[in-house]
Amino acid sequence: MDDLYREIIIDRYKNPIYRGSVNPHDIAFEDDNPLCGDHIRIEVRVNENGIVEQAAFDGHGCAISQAAADLLMETIIGKTIEEVKQITKDDILDMLGLELGPVRLKCALLSLKVLKAGVYGLGEATDDLVE
Amino acid sequence: METRTNTLDVKKIRQDFPILQREVHPGVPLVYLDSTATSQKPAQVIDAMDRYYRYTNANIHRGIHVLAEESTADYEAARQKVAQFIGAESPRQVIFTRNTTESINLVAYSWGRRHLNKGDVIILTEMEHHSNLVPWQMLAQERELRLEFIPVTEDGLLDLTAYPALLDFKPRMVAFTQMSNVLGTINPAKDMIALAHQAGAITLVDAAQSAPHLPVDVQDLDADFFAFSAHKMCGPTGIGVLYGKKELLESMPPFLGGGDMIKRVQLRSFAPNELPHKFEAGTPSIAEAIGLGAAVDYLTEIGMDKVESHEKEIIAYALERLEEIPGVKVFGPEAAKKGGVASFTLSSIHPHDVSQILDRHGIAIRAGHHCAMPLHEKFGLPATARASFYLYSTREEVDKLADSLYEVRKIFGM
Numbered sequence: 001m002d003d004l005y006r007e008i009i010i011d012r013y014k015n016p017i018y019r020g021s022v023n024p025h026d027i028a029f030e031d032d033n034p035l036c037g038d039h040i041r042i043e044v045r046v047n048e049n050g051i052v053e054q055a056a057f058d059g060h061g062c063a064i065s066q067a068a069a070d071l072l073m074e075t076i077i078g079k080t081i082e083e084v085k086q087i088t089k090d091d092i093l094d095m096l097g098l099e100l101g102p103v104r105l106k107c108a109l110l111s112l113k114v115l116k117a118g119v120y121g122l123g124e125a126t127d128d129l130v131e
Numbered sequence: 132m133e134t135r136t137n138t139l140d141v142k143k144i145r146q147d148f149p150i151l152q153r154e155v156h157p158g159v160p161l162v163y164l165d166s167t168a169t170s171q172k173p174a175q176v177i178d179a180m181d182r183y184y185r186y187t188n189a190n191i192h193r194g195i196h197v198l199a200e201e202s203t204a205d206y207e208a209a210r211q212k213v214a215q216f217i218g219a220e221s222p223r224q225v226i227f228t229r230n231t232t233e234s235i236n237l238v239a240y241s242w243g244r245r246h247l248n249k250g251d252v253i254i255l256t257e258m259e260h261h262s263n264l265v266p267w268q269m270l271a272q273e274r275e276l277r278l279e280f281i282p283v284t285e286d287g288l289l290d291l292t293a294y295p296a297l298l299d300f301k302p303r304m305v306a307f308t309q310m311s312n313v314l315g316t317i318n319p320a321k322d323m324i325a326l327a328h329q330a331g332a333i334t335l336v337d338a339a340q341s342a343p344h345l346p347v348d349v350q351d352l353d354a355d356f357f358a359f360s361a362h363k364m365c366g367p368t369g370i371g372v373l374y375g376k377k378e379l380l381e382s383m384p385p386f387l388g389g390g391d392m393i394k395r396v397q398l399r400s401f402a403p404n405e406l407p408h409k410f411e412a413g414t415p416s417i418a419e420a421i422g423l424g425a426a427v428d429y430l431t432e433i434g435m436d437k438v439e440s441h442e443k444e445i446i447a448y449a450l451e452r453l454e455e456i457p458g459v460k461v462f463g464p465e466a467a468k469k470g471g472v473a474s475f476t477l478s479s480i481h482p483h484d485v486s487q488i489l490d491r492h493g494i495a496i497r498a499g500h501h502c503a504m505p506l507h508e509k510f511g512l513p514a515t516a517r518a519s520f521y522l523y524s525t526r527e528e529v530d531k532l533a534d535s536l537y538e539v540r541k542i543f544g545m
């Protein structure tokens with residue numbers, strides 16, 4: 001009935017597949033969305049060929065932010081780091097099957113922002129990483 | 132004769148607000164429960180501003196032509212109306228700013244920098260909006276001041292048993308909100324001010340939530356500074372008020388420099404203008420001041436006592452309806468001790484998700500930390516959903532809110 005709360009989002013929010021941690025990991029980063037207090041931490045293990053072997057997220061927040069993080073983890077496993085760097089805002093929206101206003105967009109993109117800051121080895125996650 | 136002197140004719144009031152007639156989705160009327168963030172505006176306010184731009188627009192002060200004289204008169208009349216609305220001795224003590232935040236910053240910069248030095252103590256509370264927190268933090272950093280906080284109890288009241296011990300620190304300033312924008316708590320401002328004065332402190336009242344919703348009287352409170360915004364009381368954005376006691380305002384250096392705030396300017400020096408112009412540098416928000424004047428007229432004609440009692444009735448009903456919903460937890464004190472604000476959580480569902488689903492039903496609430504992050508941290512919450520009410524809110528709207536919250540539960544499989 002409600003487009004934004006499609007089954008996949010509620011399902012991934014309530015029963016995430018990739019919530020947890022990766023030990024040992026090569027990349028770890030975390031950040032907040034100060035607007036809603038969403039928090040995401042992402043850990044990734046990369047093999048010698050530069051391919052993501054394992055990925056997991058942890059944190060709390062709204063259904064959209066958490067479901068997006070879960071789907072993003074699924075997407076990046078098996079991809080090369082170079083491919084991960086190419087993931088865009090539109091990829092996330094396609095994944096969620098949603099169109100979002102500016103406020104909720106921040107929820108949806110938090111995990112990508114965190115992932116990219118980690119992948120690029122940056123000190124902080126900034127909005128321009130996902131624009 | 133109509134005898135319901137103490138109740139509002141809400142149906143008639145709603146006719147005054149054009150926005151309340153609109154639909155937000157096809158066939159879905161607006162249910163506006165976000166007045167604590169900003170209130171809606173009656174046609175009387177919109178028309179006053181429209182008339183100013185269509186008919187009288189000119190820069191104020193010093194112009195010697197009909198438009199300049201009329202616009203100056205209208206601008207200063209608005210100041211007079213505000214002075215009367217809050218019970219100020221003189222309109223000279225009413226300074227127009229951009230909003231509550233700017234009013235508080237003005238005091239922190241001008242009064243604070245002139246009078247506070249290393250080691251001085253400022254008392255705030257744990258329920259402050261960021262606007263009555265961050266300006267003092269900035270000043271404290273610069274001047275090495277000490278900030279102390281009156282704690283908040285589990286029930287969302289100020290723990291005033293802790294207040295006397297804090298006053299033993301001989302604070303220079305006690306700054307607090309008269310009504311919490313999250314909990315709705317109405318604080319005993321008059322008593323708190325009296326105690327602060329006994330300890331030798333100056334007081335600042337953040338009246339952003341109280342001035343729109345309760346009758347206020349700065350002289351009765353004996354407040355030294357009193358700050359509020361027009362946009363939360365049926366007026367436009369971009370204009371707010373700082374009231375101050377005359378001797379304090381006179382002792383303070385100007386905040387911003389420029390036109391209108393000067394008496395005389397030479398190349399290397401200036402002499403500041405008198406109150407209130409000393410603090411109003413540059414062309415002010417003229418239409419907005421006139422809009423605020425119209426808002427004051429509007430509320431005065433209705434009667435702030437009636438606004439207050441209507442909101443009491445609505446919040447009591449809202450708490451009753453919300454608390455019956457499984458999983459809903461409302462924060463803050465009982466209805467008798469608060470204004471028309473209900474911040475709540477619904478089980479573990481994120482408030483943004485709650486708000487998003489309510490929006491589908493035309494219901495506008497706010498979700499987040501409401502510019503009070505420390506308070507949310509205190510309650511161990513990243514965010515809450517907040518429904519807030521004003522003179523145009525109805526019991527039917529409360530019912531729609533409750534019904535839609537049941538819907539949220541359903542979507543989340545509860």
